[in-house]
Amino acid sequence: MSAVFKPHETFRDDFTYANSPQAIRRFPLPFPEDNYMYSVNIEPHMPGPAGSVTEFAFDVDEHYVAECRERAIVLAAEPLRYQALPHMMSSQWDCMELIMDSLARDYPEHFSLAKQGNRWHWINRPLEIDQHFTFGDAASLPREPLDYITRQAQGDFVVMDQREGDLWTEAGMVTTQADWSLDFDMGMTFKEWHGPVPLAHELQVFDRALKFLLNLRLGAPVRRLNWTMTINPRLDTSPENYPFWGPDRASVTAQNAGDRVHLRVELQGLWRLPRSNAVVFGIRCYLISLRELATVPKWARRVHRVLRHLHPALIDYKGLTRYREAAVAWLAPFDDGSPTTPGTASE
Amino acid sequence: MLVTGIKSKPVYAPLQADIRGRYHLMLGMGVGAAPLLRVIAEMRAASEASLKYTRVLYVPGAEAEQFKTAAVSDVQIFAGTPALLESFRQVLAQSLMGTRLYVAGPESFIGLVMKIALEFNLNKDEIRAEECGSLARRIYCIHCRATTEEVRTNIVRCVGCERWLLVRDHYSRRLAAYMGVMVDAEAPGELPLLKEVFL
Known part of the structure; x- marks a missing residue:
């Protein structure tokens, strides 16, 4: 069942973004238990239940049109939020093919792709795009292939080249990130890129994740959830623009936390690419306000407990220091102390 | 531990002659x-x-x-x-x-x-x-992309945009610099004590 797009919602200024009751029910809660610590929580990216965010390779939801517009706004002001090193062209085509094939297969009412040899015809109905081009010929598209297709997709994309037993961050479209910079991190190895993450290096999380990803197989993508919190439904919480969104963190009170504080969940997907042998890392961001979250009683209790007992290093790294107590206070009346059932299902 | 825990900074070893080189x-x-x-x-x-x-x-x-x-x-x-x-x-x-x-x-x-x-x-x-020698850092301002040289302090005023930057322990080989991020964005004017730390 396809979502009804809300093309006019915004992720800045007046922040009109909101989740419909259907979108709340399918929200990917990242907490299967009442407490949280890092783990290598990677699982096969197999199709999930109908209507869930993992039903298809790339989830297209009610925010699709608005998120694509938000991306265009960011890129108009800061073109370097998209970057690709010259040797990544083959992986760019690979990535474009993966996204086009998936969208056309999974959402035929919105997208179609016709291939006659290298002559391709792409139609994106929600964004009113109709493009004939020659696969492999960059001059036949208005932009580089990765730039072109990720402007028509929700979530960030990083393409990692594989060589010397490592994964190198060497192309990407990153406009909806939780406080990391593609521009700064371009060219880094896997562990350099993740350098600032606390605790996880010592838990060997990145050793194991890298080893796993170096052996990622074509046709066997994987996924994991990650999370942080964001004030207001703001997609662009880049370090570049921190001077503009940082002050929001000081504006939270126990009274307004329900509407201002959002749980920010990343559905991260990883795919091996066929020609380039690169790995594409999709980071799809879902935002939900505490008020929306609290419409599911179990989730309100769960998130209240996770936030209350979060490790101090994670509170600092995730930038929650200034407003965590306000969020906990806002959620407290929803937690009567009764047990939660295991897993993330809404009840 | 400000310096030793940096995962993105290369580790250098003492030099040795390699006479296999021509x-x-x-x-x-x-x-x-x-x-x-x-x-x-x-x-x-x-x-x-x-x-x-x-x-x-x-x-x-x-x-x-x-x-x-x-x-x-x-x-x-x-x-x-x-x-x-x-x-x-x-x-x-x-x-x-x-x-x-x-x-x-x-x-x-x-x-x-x-x-x-x-x-x-x-x-x-x-x-x-x-x-060997000074631990002074080059700082890349993530906001305006200017690089401030010879930084010895925990915070520094950016030569480009004049924001006070916190010197982060995140290093880019491509830029040959550490990241600098605005230090008082969340509470304007609230600066930590200036300290010489990279000597």
């Missing part, structure tokens, strides 16, 4: 002279002829005279790092297979040399570097 290119700054002179002595002991294929580019300290008596075929002394790097770039453009690169000096000097080596696609096993 050409030896040495780049040094200030107290970096000592490790380079040590390598030159190792080379003289192992294969005196290799000194004929050794070239030194150096920004002094007081040690410049010592290179002149070291019997190395070619020593060039520069007034500052930018001139040395420009010459390094020209040398790399003409350099041959079998060249070994030795770099010694402060972290920021090594970083700048590595940045150029990266642009020329030198392999890791062709480069050796030994860190």
Whole structure:
């Protein structure tokens, strides 16, 4: 069942973004238990239940049109939020093919792709795009292939080249990130890129994740959830623009936390690419306000407990220091102390 | 632990002569002279002829005279790092297979040399570097992209946008710099105490 797009919602200024009751029910809660610590929580990216965010390779939801517009706004002001090193062209085509094939297969009412040899015809109905081009010929598209297709997709994309037993961050479209910079991190190895993450290096999380990803197989993508919190439904919480969104963190009170504080969940997907042998890392961001979250009683209790007992290093790294107590206070009346059932299902 | 826990900063090991190399290119700054002179002595002991294929580019300290008596075929002394790097770039453009690169000096000097080596696609096993001297950092402002040099303090005013930046422990080899992020964005004017930490 396809979502009804809300093309006019915004992720800045007046922040009109909101989740419909259907979108709340399918929200990917990242907490299967009442407490949280890092783990290598990677699982096969197999199709999930109908209507869930993992039903298809790339989830297209009610925010699709608005998120694509938000991306265009960011890129108009800061073109370097998209970057690709010259040797990544083959992986760019690979990535474009993966996204086009998936969208056309999974959402035929919105997208179609016709291939006659290298002559391709792409139609994106929600964004009113109709493009004939020659696969492999960059001059036949208005932009580089990765730039072109990720402007028509929700979530960030990083393409990692594989060589010397490592994964190198060497192309990407990153406009909806939780406080990391593609521009700064371009060219880094896997562990350099993740350098600032606390605790996880010592838990060997990145050793194991890298080893796993170096052996990622074509046709066997994987996924994991990650999370942080964001004030207001703001997609662009880049370090570049921190001077503009940082002050929001000081504006939270126990009274307004329900509407201002959002749980920010990343559905991260990883795919091996066929020609380039690169790995594409999709980071799809879902935002939900505490008020929306609290419409599911179990989730309100769960998130209240996770936030209350979060490790101090994670509170600092995730930038929650200034407003965590306000969020906990806002959620407290929803937690009567009764047990939660295991897993993330809404009840 | 401000310095040791940095996962994105390369770890450098003490320099050693590699006489399997056919050409030896040495780049040094200030107290970096000592490790380079040590390598030159190792080379003289192992294969005196290799000194004929050794070239030194150096920004002094007081040690410049010592290179002149070291019997190395070619020593060039520069007034500052930018001139040395420009010459390094020209040398790399003409350099041959079998060249070994030795770099010694402060972290920021090594970083700048590595940045150029990266642009020329030198392999890791062709480069050796030994860190010595000042821990002052180059800081890349993530907001305006300007780089502030010779930063010794925990926070610094950006030379580009004049914001006060917190010096983060996140290093980019491509930019040869640490990240600087606005320190008082969440509470304007609330600055931590200025402290000298990178000495």
